[in-house]
Amino acid sequence: MSPDARDPARFIAALTRHQPALEAFCHAQLAQRQDAREALQATCVKLWEKSGEWDPATEFLPWAFAVARFTVLSHLRDRMRDRLVFDEDVVLAMTEETETAAAQFEHRREALDTCLKKLKPEQADLLREHYLAGRAVRELSGLTGRSESAVKMTLLRLREQLSVCIQRQLRLAP
């Protein structure tokens, strides 16, 4: 246990509850799964070290986002520029919007659940192989016998379709 933690049980409960939103924040800032995981890990370590500074009477997430901002920036500076998707100034400029979206993570995920049910099985397979299994477009093209541009286009269509659907679901939510 952190010697300074005011209420370790509450801290752990809050961290566990909000970890998905923190991961979403890291992913949105870094746009690479592996980088996001490393930044999340560093964030959790840092939060634990600073757990004594968190006042359980205040909201956990804004405090945790502030810590995550620093670990993300530190991660960006450790990486070669050509391996990054976003430039550092862009990441800084996007921070507020990213926090807003990441704070809604659970709602967005629930909306996504509904939207995914509307996909055909092969569409869900394609998303799984690309985003979860990490198969590149070229590889998917080889596996499916479809052209790379057709695979690319399908993935873009699906992402845009899901984005529109999520926004619609959120508007419909009570």
Added chain:
Amino acid sequence: MNPDPATLEGRLLALLQAARDAHDAAARTALNELLRREPAARAAMARLMVDEQALLDRLRDDGIVSLLDSAPAQATMTAARPARWLAWRPLTAAAAGIVLGMFCTSVVYGLVAQRATVAKKLPLPVYDPGLENAESIAARGVPKSVGQWGADSARWVTAEHGVQPLQGRRMLRLEPIPRDKNVRNYASRVYQVLDLGSLPPPASAETAEVQVTASFHAANAGAASRYLIRAFALSETPEQATRGFWPKTQDDGVVSVAQRFDTAPGAGGWHTFSLKMPLPRGARSLVFILGAEPPDDASAEASPHYLDDVRVSVLIP
């Protein structure tokens, strides 16, 4: 619905795909400029990326649920969804490689040669499948337990010599074994053992197969390359199976398949190959070996090869 390049989301997604997945530098610059210039683009991008994480989260959960769902055995099997294209296409992709030979096959379990269409593909938990963990080579040769990579001569690298990792930030560089070294086999290999003891019942059905898939890239694309995938199924636990491993492979009770894959000179880029092997009933461990072989011509200079994205699955008809 078509992706609409006129919409902000459509533009952002297209630029992101080109910058991140295709490493298109111009697209990366354009994406960052758009985000700098337009506050609405920043808000949309933030939403898209958070939704992408939600998608990853959800797909990951689905994968776990599908593994758990397979436990109730036959009832689940009969209710399994029909095969979809991604379940069997890797086999086609494997066949597209130039297969030079298949050797060392000994089957004692009376396996059925005719394979039905694959109805379910259960991914097995390969340790560090993306070869991202620079600490994970724990053994020389076959490792003694699960959760480790073993290697003859290999090291983790990030992009080098114009070769980008197929996925993630790192890949494994298989170093050529010097010709003057006194070894029986000059292939540079990596090894891993998997525990099959906890497979759900359908995976131990008589007609199940195991599929090992890996991607290779030659440092010298101008030369022909030869790769090797080999798998052994043993009835012992991983710890027992890897003790005195090589003599055991001569035993009739061990099922093994090896396959070589050749790429022609000039065939650059990543090549993904798969090997399929009948999975004997009662198998408790699987040892698989991935390697790059030196050129046949001993006077030709051997160069490194790269390995990334290793997957092992059980295919259940």
